Amino acid sequence: MNKPFTPQLVYFEPKALEYPLGQELKEKFEKMDVEIRYTTSHNQVRNLPGDTDFQRYRIAKSTLVVGIRKTLKFDTSKPSAEYAIPFATGCMGHCHYCYLQTTMGSKP
Structure with a gap:
């Protein structure tokens, strides 16, 4: 765990x-x-x-x-065809698709 x-x-x-x-x-x-x-x-x-x-x-x-958060615009979630509302900003990695989102939220 x-x-x-x-x-x-x-x-x-x-x-x-x-x-x-x-x-x-x-x-x-x-x-x-x-x-x-x-x-x-x-x-x-x-x-x-x-x-x-x-x-x-x-x-x-x-x-x-x-x-x-001042905006709630939808971001594409490439490579999938889905959209996501980004809840977190400012990661130094600047990755477009984040594999950590299952444990830390979208684009941690």
Whole structure:
């Protein structure tokens, strides 16, 4: 059985805290003693810890960003003929078709 994802670092877009789920997540991660930071946009997280690109990449893989999705456009899910609503953005891999979506959501 897979262990659930537990972030080591969480960024919040301030407007996400205007929603009950945003407040609930913040309280949960505070109780877990997870480091919390803030960002102006979930699409532009800057200043990840680390001295090298490799260290920042590794930290990014254990970071959760909580924000407000502004569009809900449908994306094609190639190579299939289906469509998907992208729920996650900002992965450094920029893969068009992600095999991780069964465990981490669309385009994690």
